[in-house]
Amino acid sequence: MTLINRNYIYEAVNDSYCKACGKPREKIIGHSVSQIWGEEQFENIIKKHMDMCFQGNEVHYQEWFNFSDAKRRKFYDVAYYPFYNEKKEVTHTIVVTRDVTENKLLETQLLRSERLAGIGELAAGVAHEIRNPIAIIKSTSQYCQNKFQSYDKELKELMEIFVETSDKIDKTVRKLLEFAKPQQSRMRKGNIMEILKKVCSYIEGKCAEQNIETNYEIPETSLPVLFDEDKLNGAFLNLMLNAVEAMPNGGKLSVSAVNKKDEIEIKITDTGKGISPDNQRKIFNPFFTTKKTGTGLGLSLVHQVINIHHGKINVYSKIGVGTEIILIFPVYKK
Numbered sequence: 001m002t003l004i005n006r007n008y009i010y011e012a013v014n015d016s017y018c019k020a021c022g023k024p025r026e027k028i029i030g031h032s033v034s035q036i037w038g039e040e041q042f043e044n045i046i047k048k049h050m051d052m053c054f055q056g057n058e059v060h061y062q063e064w065f066n067f068s069d070a071k072r073r074k075f076y077d078v079a080y081y082p083f084y085n086e087k088k089e090v091t092h093t094i095v096v097t098r099d100v101t102e103n104k105l106l107e108t109q110l111l112r113s114e115r116l117a118g119i120g121e122l123a124a125g126v127a128h129e130i131r132n133p134i135a136i137i138k139s140t141s142q143y144c145q146n147k148f149q150s151y152d153k154e155l156k157e158l159m160e161i162f163v164e165t166s167d168k169i170d171k172t173v174r175k176l177l178e179f180a181k182p183q184q185s186r187m188r189k190g191n192i193m194e195i196l197k198k199v200c201s202y203i204e205g206k207c208a209e210q211n212i213e214t215n216y217e218i219p220e221t222s223l224p225v226l227f228d229e230d231k232l233n234g235a236f237l238n239l240m241l242n243a244v245e246a247m248p249n250g251g252k253l254s255v256s257a258v259n260k261k262d263e264i265e266i267k268i269t270d271t272g273k274g275i276s277p278d279n280q281r282k283i284f285n286p287f288f289t290t291k292k293t294g295t296g297l298g299l300s301l302v303h304q305v306i307n308i309h310h311g312k313i314n315v316y317s318k319i320g321v322g323t324e325i326i327l328i329f330p331v332y333k334k
């Protein structure tokens with residue numbers, strides 16, 4: 001909670017606001033909102049809402065905020081209440097903020113799951129319908145190719161395009177079906193750190209080739225987790241390959257894991273290109289890719305795998321700085 005005057009200067013703050021900002025009281029009081037939150041966030045988000053409050057309105061909104069000193073973003077529920085003097089003029093705004101990042105992340109994950117499930121069902125339906133006609137086009141083209149062989153070489157070569165293109169479509173459709181089909185899982189209790197280490201060793205060569213420095217902090221032992229080894233392998237590999245692909249000119253890949261009380265936290269951090277906020281909303285969609293030869297299926301599969309394991313995945317990224325993926329797996333309790 002804080003009190004801000006019409007010049008957007010802090011006049012009073014309570015302890016929890018100081019703590020949320022990560023600054024002592026004397027570094028906030030007397031300073032302007034744009035000094036604390038940055039010119040950009042002040043101009044784009046805060047000012048318009050605060051001005052409405054100075055006109056005598058109670059203002060409520062929710063928004064992501066970045067911090068200057070911490071790299072994490074937080075999602076805040078914000079309320080501005082007008083504060084009047086004896087002449088009934090608004091002299092200040094009383095600001096009440098609540099950190100609702102956890103709720104927001106859960107909600108996002110849930111929405112993503114629902115959307116993926118929807119897309120998956122639709123895709124499976126369409127894919128089935130497409131595969132048979134494609135097979136017919138392909139076999140007919142091959143038949144024509146053989147017929148033309150004897151008297152028209154050019155036509156024969158053109159028919160090859162039909163065959164190749166149907167193969168390409170069939171491959172895409174097959175991938176889609178694989179993604180959409182309900183997957184059998186073979187869950188067992190085990191040491192998740194071993195899987196993680198194994199995947200790190202797979203990509204070591206690729207990292208060396210691309211001038212990527214690696215830093216692994218993975219403990220030997222792991223609290224028990226129920227997992228499907230193949231699927232988890234695939235998910236870790238997809239995430240690490242994305243990190244490596246984001247650093248074509250070298251950089252640093254860090255992988256760390258921590259046994260917490262009820263969960264295991266795994267972080268995969270790169271110093272690569274980063275993902276724009278706009279793209280961050282799309283990266284889990286099947287077929288979303290920014291790469292020339294990408295399939296765009298990696299992260300949607302990762303999301304599926306994390307869901308099977310009742311885990312969570314969060315992405316923090318900044319263009320030009322890098323990307324941090326945080327995975328949380330619940331510890332198995334009998």
Ligand SMILES: Nc1ncnc2c1ncn2[C@@H]1O[C@H](COP(=O)(O)OP(=O)(O)O)[C@@H](O)[C@H]1O
Pocket residue numbers: 238242243244246270272273274275283288289290291293294295296297298299300323
């Ligand atoms: N670590 C990362 N750094 C930068 N961009 C990333 C990273 N991971 C994923 N992305 C973005 O998300 C998109 C989708 O990723 P993914 O689903 O694995 O498909 P693909 O790797 O085939 O493009 C990528 O094309 C890329 O734009």
Ligand SMILES: [Mg+2]
Pocket residue numbers: 238241242298299
């Ligand atoms: Mg990928």
